[in-house]
Amino acid sequence: xxxxxxxxxxxxxxxxxxxxxxxxxxxxxxxxxxxxxxxxxxxxxxxxxxxxxxxxxxxxxxxxxxxxxxxxxxxxxxxxxxxxxxxxxxxxxxxxxxxxxxxxxxxxxxxxxxxxxxxxxxxxxxxxxxxxxxxxxxxxxxxxxxxxxxxxxxxxxxxxxxxxxxxxxxxxxxxxxxxxxxxxxxxxxxxxxxxxxxxxxxxxxxxxxxxxxxxxxxxxxxxxxxxxxxxxxxxxxxxxxxxxxxxxxxxxxxxxxxxxxxxxxxxxxxxxxxxxxxxxxxxxxxxxxxxxxxxxxxxxxxxxxxxxxxxxxxxxxxxxxxxxxxxxxxxxxxxxxxxxxxxxxxxxxxxxxxxxxxxxxxxxxxxxxxxxxxxxxxxxxxxxxxxx
Amino acid sequence: xxxxxxxxxxxxxxxxxxxxxxxxxxxxxxxxxxxxxxxxxxxxxxxxxxxxxxxxxxxxxxxxxxxxxxxxxxxxxxxxxxxxxxxxxxxxxxxxxxxxxxxxxxxxxxxxxxxxxxxxxxxxxxxxxxxxxxxxxxxxxxxxxxxxxxxxxxxxxxxxxxxxxxxxxxxxxxxxxxxxxxxxxxxxxxxxxxxxxxxxxxxxxxxxxxxxxxxxxxxxxxxxxxxxxxxxxxxxxxxxxxxxxxxxxxxxxxxxxxxxxxxxxxxxxxxxxxxxxxxxxxxxxxxxxxxxxxxxxxxxxxxxxxxxxxxxxxxxxxxxxxxxxxxxxxxxxxxxxxxxxxxxxxxxxxxxxxxxxxxxxxxxxxxxxxxxxxxxxxxxxxxxxxxx
Numbered sequence: 001x002x003x004x005x006x007x008x009x010x011x012x013x014x015x016x017x018x019x020x021x022x023x024x025x026x027x028x029x030x031x032x033x034x035x036x037x038x039x040x041x042x043x044x045x046x047x048x049x050x051x052x053x054x055x056x057x058x059x060x061x062x063x064x065x066x067x068x069x070x071x072x073x074x075x076x077x078x079x080x081x082x083x084x085x086x087x088x089x090x091x092x093x094x095x096x097x098x099x100x101x102x103x104x105x106x107x108x109x110x111x112x113x114x115x116x117x118x119x120x121x122x123x124x125x126x127x128x129x130x131x132x133x134x135x136x137x138x139x140x141x142x143x144x145x146x147x148x149x150x151x152x153x154x155x156x157x158x159x160x161x162x163x164x165x166x167x168x169x170x171x172x173x174x175x176x177x178x179x180x181x182x183x184x185x186x187x188x189x190x191x192x193x194x195x196x197x198x199x200x201x202x203x204x205x206x207x208x209x210x211x212x213x214x215x216x217x218x219x220x221x222x223x224x225x226x227x228x229x230x231x232x233x234x235x236x237x238x239x240x241x242x243x244x245x246x247x248x249x250x251x252x253x254x255x256x257x258x259x260x261x262x263x264x265x266x267x268x269x270x271x272x273x274x275x276x277x278x279x280x281x282x283x284x285x286x287x288x289x290x291x292x293x294x295x296x297x298x299x300x301x302x303x304x305x306x307x308x309x310x311x312x313x314x315x316x317x318x319x320x321x322x323x324x325x326x327x328x329x330x331x332x333x334x335x336x337x338x339x340x341x342x343x344x345x346x347x348x349x350x351x352x353x354x355x356x357x358x359x360x361x362x363x364x365x366x367x368x369x370x371x372x373x374x375x376x377x378x379x380x381x382x383x384x385x386x387x388x
Numbered sequence: 389x390x391x392x393x394x395x396x397x398x399x400x401x402x403x404x405x406x407x408x409x410x411x412x413x414x415x416x417x418x419x420x421x422x423x424x425x426x427x428x429x430x431x432x433x434x435x436x437x438x439x440x441x442x443x444x445x446x447x448x449x450x451x452x453x454x455x456x457x458x459x460x461x462x463x464x465x466x467x468x469x470x471x472x473x474x475x476x477x478x479x480x481x482x483x484x485x486x487x488x489x490x491x492x493x494x495x496x497x498x499x500x501x502x503x504x505x506x507x508x509x510x511x512x513x514x515x516x517x518x519x520x521x522x523x524x525x526x527x528x529x530x531x532x533x534x535x536x537x538x539x540x541x542x543x544x545x546x547x548x549x550x551x552x553x554x555x556x557x558x559x560x561x562x563x564x565x566x567x568x569x570x571x572x573x574x575x576x577x578x579x580x581x582x583x584x585x586x587x588x589x590x591x592x593x594x595x596x597x598x599x600x601x602x603x604x605x606x607x608x609x610x611x612x613x614x615x616x617x618x619x620x621x622x623x624x625x626x627x628x629x630x631x632x633x634x635x636x637x638x639x640x641x642x643x644x645x646x647x648x649x650x651x652x653x654x655x656x657x658x659x660x661x662x663x664x665x666x667x668x669x670x671x672x673x674x675x676x677x678x679x680x681x682x683x684x685x686x687x688x689x690x691x692x693x694x695x696x697x698x699x700x701x702x703x704x705x706x707x708x709x710x711x712x713x714x715x716x717x718x719x720x721x722x723x724x725x726x727x728x729x730x731x732x733x734x735x736x737x738x739x740x741x742x743x744x745x746x747x748x749x750x751x752x753x754x755x756x757x758x759x760x761x762x763x764x765x766x767x768x769x770x771x772x773x774x775x776x
Contacts, residue, residue, distance in 0.1 A: 039680075041680075041681075047678075047680040047681070048617075048618065048619060048680065050618055050619070099551070100549065103554060103555070107551075107554045108551040108554060109550070109551055109554050109555060110549050110550060110551060111549045111550070111551055113549050158546065159547065159549060161488065161498050161499045161501050161547060162497070162498060162499070163487070163495075163496040163497055163498060163499055166491060166495045166496060166497050167491070167497060229436075230436065230438055231436060231438070231754060290435075292427075292429075292435040292436065293429075293435075293748040293749065293750040293753060294748075295753060295754045295755075297685070297686035297689060297739060297747070297748075298685035298686055300741075300747065301685060351685060353688075353741070353742070354741070359685070359688065360681040360682075360685075361681065362681040365681060365683060366619060366683045367683075
């Protein structure tokens with residue numbers, strides 16, 4: 001890589017606005033029923049019409065963010081509206097929990113077993129409420145946020161397969177997403193409440209899930225933060241840990257907590273050092289902290305979101321600390337990511353094998369939609385703009 | 389491959405009795421608590437002590453089968469007994485449903501969400517009852533079999549995430565395992581009842597799950613056997629389909645239903661033709677019937693059980709029909725399987741990437757135990773012995 005900050009800002013901005021967003025705008029909107037198609041092949045052709053609620057809410061969030069932060073374009077608001085109205089009508093069960101999947105026309109397919117559906121709904125409707133000014137959208141965002149808080153100690157509820165009491169465990173995903181979500185919703189939350197939640201999530205993430213000996217983030221720990229010697233207890237999800245670190249940096253910079261910024265950067269660097277594939281490049285998807293075989297067969301694959309969240313974390317970490325190591329890593333991850341995932345003029349590839357060859361030629365599917373690529377592009381663009 | 393039937397019989401027998409069984413006998417038995425360690429690395433060192441009930445029951449089944457069918461060795465019976473007593477004490481909830489996982493000392497870890505835990509318990513305790521003559525073992529087998537029948541229309545019960553009614557679907561695994569299980573338990577079942585169950589399962593497998601146009605087995609279909617255009621509805625699991633076909637051949641040969649044998653062989657050959665990786669060799673793990681990207685990231689991996697079940701199906705198919713195509717395929721799959729999965733003097737590798745390189749160096753884990761390798765070795769040995 002041999003680009004100035006200004007050129008990098010331009011690269012991210014152009015890719016976002018000329019390649020990625022037009023791809024989703026052109027191919028994803030369901031003109032018949034509302035909502036979005038997320039299963040798009042390399043050319044944008046729809047290969048499955050089911051509507052996965054994580055991805056519905058994430059595309060709603062993305063187009064609302066663009067409207068709010070980039071330019072109030074009516075066509076972007078129209079895309080957001082198509083999702084918001086579909087989701088408001090069909091997305092929730094009678095108790096307000098967000099289903100996991102719907103049919104194309106909005107019938108519930110998969111029960112509300114995942115609290116992350118509610119998280120993404122809260123994020124999405126909060127952004128959409130800002131964009132549209134609709135008070136019903138604000139109500140939906142607030143209701144979803146309360147659901148997240150209510151379910152946070154038992155996120156899977158009756159769908160949990162764990163036998164109660166034998167081996168209690170908590171997951172990084174919970175506090176991590178709450179940190180990001182609470183910042184997203186700061187305009188809707190009372191200041192004291194927001195501060196309490198941020199204090200708790202930072203404390204939990206950096207004390208319970210961060211291993212002080214290695215500086216690595218664990219995916220699952222005992223309620224007191226100790227390690228459990230089991231498949232789940234040894235699991236590292238490097239992309240998740242790195243993403244959590246930029247959430248923490250984001251909180252820390254708003255609160256001017258410089259030591260916390262440095263701790264988050266150190267943690268990110270420790271994860272990068274541990275999880276970088278020295279033979280083929282790229283970051284592993286899953287690792288076992290003790291080096292045992294992980295139970296996830298996809299452990300060695302290279303995923304788009306892992307690399308994009310890493311670019312965000314490195315850019316933010318470099319801007320906040322100026323550490324050379326952040327910049328060295330940025331260039332290395334940039335070169336890998338742009339040469340392996342980018343697909344000129346379109347949304348990026350998502351799934352590569354260990355060697356970096358395309359494993360699935362899809363642009364969107366059951367888990368990949370209009371979210372990580374545009375969010376990372378937007379954030380990197382803004383970070384480099386501030387540095388340029 | 390250039391081996392006579394007699395040499396092949398010898399190869400399978402020797403590998404079973406000199407390499408594979410000693411590996412499990414030496415490394416898997418938990419001398420302290422009973423039951424088995426399934427998580428063994430390449431050298432047989434235990435890397436995780438949780439006890440996954442599928443695999444506990446499967447090792448119990450294997451050692452009981454050896455005792456019943458190969459030689460009544462007291463050391464094999466002792467291995468079986470160590471599992472049977474542990475499982476009888478710790479394996480079931482108060483309603484008799486089999487848990488999915490236990491701690492090393494037998495506390496329940498994962499709820500009885502999988503009816504296949506009950507299936508493998510029925511198989512295991514049926515074999516163990518024959519080996520040991522213990523009437524309590526027979527009672528456990530019969531109780532588990534009744535659980536399987538009771539749960540077959542709603543196998544996941546309260547753990548199902550599907551929203552009821554929107555898109556009803558049934559899975560091949562249910563009737564397929566019932567076919568095999570019922571043959572295993574024929575000595576405990578009334579003849580009329582056995583015949584009714586076999587009629588129903590053969591009918592369901594060959595009419596509802598087999599696609600007449602392509603001859604392929606679908607993993608999930610609508611209750612009337614029609615196809616559903618969704619990720620699950622398009623899913624092909626070639627190893628599963630091929631394994632189901634030898635179960636069907638096994639039923640058909642006992643009942644002297646020659647047309648059914650030929651139909652099962654045709655189906656097996658159609659699956660092989662569709663699922664063989666023409667670039668790197670081996671059989672894919674998952675495919676989409678319409679060629680869309682599957683939602684399973686491990687789709688292109690080469691798994692031990694897929695290839696071993698295929699060797700059984702081809703051997704049986706060749707013995708029953710004498711078709712040259714079965715023999716041609718046998719040699720091709722034999723060469724791939726023996727050159728990629730075998731590990732001289734030990735249990736075989738389980739997980740290879742698409743190129744056939746070892747992906748996980750484990751010999752046992754959360755899903756791989758003492759079952760597919762020894763069962764296939766035993767069956768191929770016996771098949772070649774009959775042909776030699």
